[in-house]
Each structure stands twice: as C-alpha cells, then as structure tokens.
Amino acid sequence: MTGPLLRAANITKRFGGFTALNDVSLDVAPGERLGLIGPNGSGKSTLVNCLIGTLINDAGRVTFDGHVLDGLLPHKRAYLGLARSFQLPRPFGSMSVTDNMRIPLLYTAAVRAGHRRTEAEIRARADELLTLVGLAAKAHARPVDLTQVDMRKLELARAMAADPKLLIADEAMAGLSNAEVDDILKLLMTLNSRGITIILIEHIMKAVMSFSQRIVVLVSGAKIADGLPADVIRNDDVVRAYLGQ
Amino acid sequence: MTPTLTQSGSSQPGPGMAAFTGLALAAAAALFGLLAYIGNDYLYFASYVVLQFVVLAIAWNILGGYCGYVNFGSAAFFAIGAYTTVSASNIITEMSHSTAGQLLGLVPTGVLLPLLMIAAGIVAGLVGLGMGYLTLRLRGVFFSIATLALSVVLQTLVINWDFVGGSRGAYVIRPNEFPLPGGFVGYLFVLMLLLVVGAILIARTIERSRLGYGFAAIRDDEMAAEASGVPTLRLKLIATTLSGGLMGMAGAPFPYYIGYLEPASAFGLSYAVNAIAMPMVGGTHSWVGPFAGAIILGTFQQVATVTISSVLNLLIVGLLLIFFVIVAPNGITGFFRDLRYRRAQAKADVAKGAAS
Numbered sequence: 001m002t003g004p005l006l007r008a009a010n011i012t013k014r015f016g017g018f019t020a021l022n023d024v025s026l027d028v029a030p031g032e033r034l035g036l037i038g039p040n041g042s043g044k045s046t047l048v049n050c051l052i053g054t055l056i057n058d059a060g061r062v063t064f065d066g067h068v069l070d071g072l073l074p075h076k077r078a079y080l081g082l083a084r085s086f087q088l089p090r091p092f093g094s095m096s097v098t099d100n101m102r103i104p105l106l107y108t109a110a111v112r113a114g115h116r117r118t119e120a121e122i123r124a125r126a127d128e129l130l131t132l133v134g135l136a137a138k139a140h141a142r143p144v145d146l147t148q149v150d151m152r153k154l155e156l157a158r159a160m161a162a163d164p165k166l167l168i169a170d171e172a173m174a175g176l177s178n179a180e181v182d183d184i185l186k187l188l189m190t191l192n193s194r195g196i197t198i199i200l201i202e203h204i205m206k207a208v209m210s211f212s213q214r215i216v217v218l219v220s221g222a223k224i225a226d227g228l229p230a231d232v233i234r235n236d237d238v239v240r241a242y243l244g245q
Numbered sequence: 246m247t248p249t250l251t252q253s254g255s256s257q258p259g260p261g262m263a264a265f266t267g268l269a270l271a272a273a274a275a276l277f278g279l280l281a282y283i284g285n286d287y288l289y290f291a292s293y294v295v296l297q298f299v300v301l302a303i304a305w306n307i308l309g310g311y312c313g314y315v316n317f318g319s320a321a322f323f324a325i326g327a328y329t330t331v332s333a334s335n336i337i338t339e340m341s342h343s344t345a346g347q348l349l350g351l352v353p354t355g356v357l358l359p360l361l362m363i364a365a366g367i368v369a370g371l372v373g374l375g376m377g378y379l380t381l382r383l384r385g386v387f388f389s390i391a392t393l394a395l396s397v398v399l400q401t402l403v404i405n406w407d408f409v410g411g412s413r414g415a416y417v418i419r420p421n422e423f424p425l426p427g428g429f430v431g432y433l434f435v436l437m438l439l440l441v442v443g444a445i446l447i448a449r450t451i452e453r454s455r456l457g458y459g460f461a462a463i464r465d466d467e468m469a470a471e472a473s474g475v476p477t478l479r480l481k482l483i484a485t486t487l488s489g490g491l492m493g494m495a496g497a498p499f500p501y502y503i504g505y506l507e508p509a510s511a512f513g514l515s516y517a518v519n520a521i522a523m524p525m526v527g528g529t530h531s532w533v534g535p536f537a538g539a540i541i542l543g544t545f546q547q548v549a550t551v552t553i554s555s556v557l558n559l560l561i562v563g564l565l566l567i568f569f570v571i572v573a574p575n576g577i578t579g580f581f582r583d584l585r586y587r588r589a590q591a592k593a594d595v596a597k598g599a600a601s
Contacts, residue, residue, distance in 0.1 A: 095461065102458055
C-alpha cells in the first residue's frame with residue numbers, strides 16, 4: 001500500500017482569539033510508529049482532538065485511509081479504524097474491566113466487522129485482549145480498584161478492542177515508574193508488530209526516542225520539526241523550545 | 246444469521262424474556278386478585294397513585310439512571326399525557342353535532358382510554374425527542390435546568406390555552422358504573438398495572454441489550470463512549486423519547502382518575518420531585534431500583550396522607566432522600582451491589598494470598 005494512512009493537511013484551530021494550531025500538516029504511513037512531542041500547551045492534545053473528532057478544526061482537512069474525516073462525529077471516525085487512549089484514563093467507572101471492553105466490542109468492532117459477536121465471542125475477545133495487556137486476573141474488578149499502570153493498560157486494551165488501524169496513545173505513560181514505562185512501551189511495540197500504526201504523544205524522551213521511527217515536534221501550535229529521532233533532537237529550534245536560549 | 250438485540254449483550258443471568266413477562270403478568274394478576282378479595286375501593290384509589298409513580302420513576306430512570314441525564318421536567322411529560330386526554334375528550338364534545346362526532350361519542354370510555362394512553366405516549370415521546378434534540382448538547386446541570394424551563398414554558402402555555410380550560414381547569418366525565426371489581430377506579434388501576442408491567446419489560450430489555458451498555462457508557466464517560474464508537478446523540482434521543490413517552494402514558498388516565506384537571510395539579514411539584522427521588526432511593530442502575538423506591542416512597546406517602554397529614558408528603562420524601570444520600574448514596578440496589586462486589590473482591594484477595 002502506498003500513500004499515507006493518515007494525512008492532516010494545514011490544520012488550524014482557534015479558541016476565540018487564541019490560535020492553538022496554526023497550519024499544521026502531518027502524514028503518517030501505514031505501520032509507522034510516530035512520536036509527537038512538544039512542551040505543555042503546544043497543541044498536541046488539540047491536534048489529537050481534531051484528528052479524532054472531539055474538536056472541529058477551523059481550517060484544513062484530515063484524510064484517513066482514503067476517507068475525508070471533516071464533519072464526521074467521533075464514533076463515525078472510530079468505525080473507520082481510528083482509536084485513541086486518553087491522557088487521563090477515562091474508564092467506564094460503574095462497569096467491570098471486562099464490561100469496559102464490551103463497549104467497543106459491541107459498537108465499533110461490530111460495525112467494522114459488519115456483524116455482531118455472540119456473547120461467547122465477546123467474552124473470548126475481551127479475555128484475549130486483557131491477557132495481552134496483563135489484566136486478565138483483574139477482569140472482574142472495577143476501574144476504581146486498579147493501579148495507575150493497570151488503568152493505562154485498560155485504556156490501551158479498550159482502544160484495541162475496536163480493531164483499529166491507527167492508535168493514538170495520548171501520554172499513555174505519564175506519571176509511571178521506569179519499569180512501568182518499559183512495560184507499556186513493550187506493549188505498544190507488540191501492538192505495532194501486529195500491524196497497527198501508532199502515534200505516541202509523550203513527554204518522557206527516553207520512551208519516545210526508543211519507540212519512534214519518526215518524531216514530529218509541535219511548539220506553540222506550529223510544527224517546527226519532522227524527521228528521524230536522532231536528527232530531531234539535534235535540531236536547534238527543538239533544543240531552544242525545550243531548554244530556552 | 247441475523248443477531249438479535251438481546252443476543253449480543255445479554256450477560257446478566259435471570260429468566261428469559263418470555264418467562265419474565267409471564268412472571269410479571271402473574272404478579273400483576275395476583276395483586277389485582279388480592280385487592281378484589283379485600284374489596285375496599287379506597288385501596289384501588291391509593292394503589293393507583295403508587296403505580297403511577299412506579300411508571301414515572303422507571304421512565305425517569307431510563308434517561309436519568311441509565312444515561313446520567315437528570316430530568317427536572319417529569320411533571321411536564323406527565324401533564325402532556327393528561328392534557329392529551331383532555332384535548333381529545335374536548336374535541337369529541339365539539340364534534341358532537343356531526344355524525345362522526347356522535348359515533349365517536351358512542352365509543353365507551355373503557356375502550357377509548359387505552360387508545361388515549363397510546364396517543365399520549367406518542368405525543369409525549371415526540372416532545373421528548375424534540376426536547377432532547379434542543380437540549381442534549383448541554384451536559385450536566387445545564388441540561389437539567391433546560392428541562393425545568395421546558396416544564397415552566399409548557400405550564401404557561403396550558404394556562405393560556407382556553408380550549409383545555411386554561412387556568413380554570415377542565416372536567417372529564419367518567420362513567421359511574423364499570424363491570425370490574427372496584428368499578429371505574431378499579432379499571433384505571435388495571436390499566437396502570439399493565440403500564441407498570443410494560444415499563445418494567447422495556448427497562449429490563451434495555452438493560453440487557455447493546456443499547457443499555459451504550460447508555461451506561463454515556464453515563465460513565467461520554468467522551469470515552471464516543472471514542473469507543475457509541476453514537477451518543479442518537480442514543481440519548483432514544484432515551485428522551487422512551488422516557489418522555491412512558492411518562493405521558495402514565496399521565497393519560499389522570500384526568501379520569503381525578504375528574505377535574507387543572508394546570509397546578511397536572512404540573513404538580515410532587516411528580517418532578519418523586520420521579521427523581523424514587524430512583525435515587527431505590528438505586529438507578531436497573532429497573533429494580535426505581536420500582537422498589539416508588540413502592541416504598543409511594544406507599545409511605547399514601548399512608549402518611551391518611552394517618553398524619555397530606556401536606557407532610559414531600560417533607561417525608563425530602564427526609565428519606567437525605568437519609569439515603571448519607572447512608573446509601575447509590576440507593577438500595579446500589580448498596581447491595583457494592584456489598585456483593587466488596588465481598589467477591591475480598592474473597593479473590595484471600596485466594597490470591599493463599600496461592601502465593
């Protein structure tokens with residue numbers, strides 16, 4: 001397959017007089033691992049929200065897998081194979097871990113497959129994904145009883161349940177210990193090796209550097225660098241943005 | 246193979262749909278039999294009010310409990326039902342000069358009333374759909390305020406609408422005789438009892454379906470629900486329509502029950518308050534909660550009306566609500582659900598400890 005899986009062209013998003021994203025363009029190739037970095041408030045999450053449909057960009061166009069996404073609601077974008085995990089975990093609090101998996105399986109996965117799974121198939125698939133992320137033992141627990149790292153794993157497992165082509169992991173590792181970061185990184189690598197394209201948004205440079213094949217840097221709503229990790233961290237603009245002059 | 250609605254999501258144990266319907270109808274028949282056996286007409290009169298609140302509570306819970314959208318405007322939907330009946334009976338009276346009107350006038354009230362309930366359900370359901378479309382982009386407390394506003398707007402409209410009696414109210418003539426134990430009030434009781442069974446079946450079917458899981462996802466986290474592929478706006482519109490429609494159906498027989506309908510009684514504060522308080526006391530995650538809450542609070546109010554004072558009603562509701570918010574914030578069913586869960590977790594922890 002040639003051509004990018006996701007293409008964001010000239011995305012601009014304003015909140016009142018504040019321009020959060022200014023003419024940002026971004027291509028992601030199928031199967032790629034892309035790191036998206038930038039200081040706090042640089043527009044990373046705004047970009048994610050524009051891609052996923054939670055926010056509507058004022059200008060520009062997003063195409064994904066041959067579909068123009070402009071004007072599509074978030075659930076319609078999910079049906080096309082776009083999934084995200086949230087920066088702050090947003091589990092369905094009243095449901096067990098298994099039932100959390102049930103929602104995307106009943107909705108997105110069913111639409112993407114063109115048919116609904118039976119109850120037994122849903123349980124099997126939920127179990128399979130929970131085993132993959134290492135949550136099988138806590139399948140009956142409620143999210144409130146999960147640790148931070150388990151909560152992140154649930155986020156990823158729930159995103160995976162939608163059978164996505166592209167997964168946007170929004171700070172999936174913030175606030176975790178080194179060992180836990182490695183845990184999540186390994187998981188993301190496994191998902192990528194199964195053919196899922198991943199955009200990783202992260203502050204932990206060690207994680208981004210080891211994970212990404214390519215890195216995009218946003219500063220104050222504009223893209224200032226896009227290239228190989230080794231080149232990007234030597235880029236003067238990037239160093240200036242992160243460390244000041 | 247075409248998967249059915251229940252097949253894809255029914256993870257809960259319990260009797261199947263047919264068995265449950267049979268059980269519910271049998272329980273309803275037993276209750277009617279019991280009242281007929283006791284033979285006190287006042288019991289029909291009092292029980293009707295409790296059953297009416299059961300329907301209102303279950304209906305409110307479809308939007309408020311399952312989806313997490315608190316509707317303060319229940320009284321408006323109830324009143325829409327009641328005024329559908331008044332309008333229809335006035336239209337029939339107005340038409341009495343024509344042949345068609347005279348034929349309509351011959352239709353016995355016992356036949357007319359179930360049809361009016363269905364009509365009221367449709368009207369209130371459509372208003373629910375419209376209200377949902379206008380207000381569901383608002384979240385949390387803003388949505389609730391909008392529903393309260395709807396109630397006020399509708400009441401103002403009715404007060405200024407002469408055809409249904411305006412602020413003076415309207416009389417509805419009810420038949421003196423009816424071939425049922427309890428007479429015509431006994432018949433109203435049976436209708437409301439059947440509506441309770443219908444409301445329970447609808448609520449239970451939702452809970453066990455894909456729709457119910459979608460509702461619960463919206464309640465827990467709307468953004469995460471969207472990201473998981475739940476078409477949130479469509480589901481919320483389904484909820485407002487069903488919820489409004491059921492409330493309207495509960496209101497349709499009310500003019501016949503009370504004989505004289507005025508805006509203040511149709512839009513009474515007690516409907517809005519009870520429709521919220523009963524599910525809160527009983528628990529909001531399944532139909533059992535509003536059902537139990539309405540039976541407990543409703544019966545309590547009826548008993549208090551007779552034994553203590555009729556004005557104490559809402560005070561009692563308020564006190565009970567405060568009690569439950571403090572002692573069991575998730576209601577009665579929520580309290581037991583949490584207890585069961587804690588026990589299972591503790592057992593799992595012990596098992597884990599023994600294994601390691």
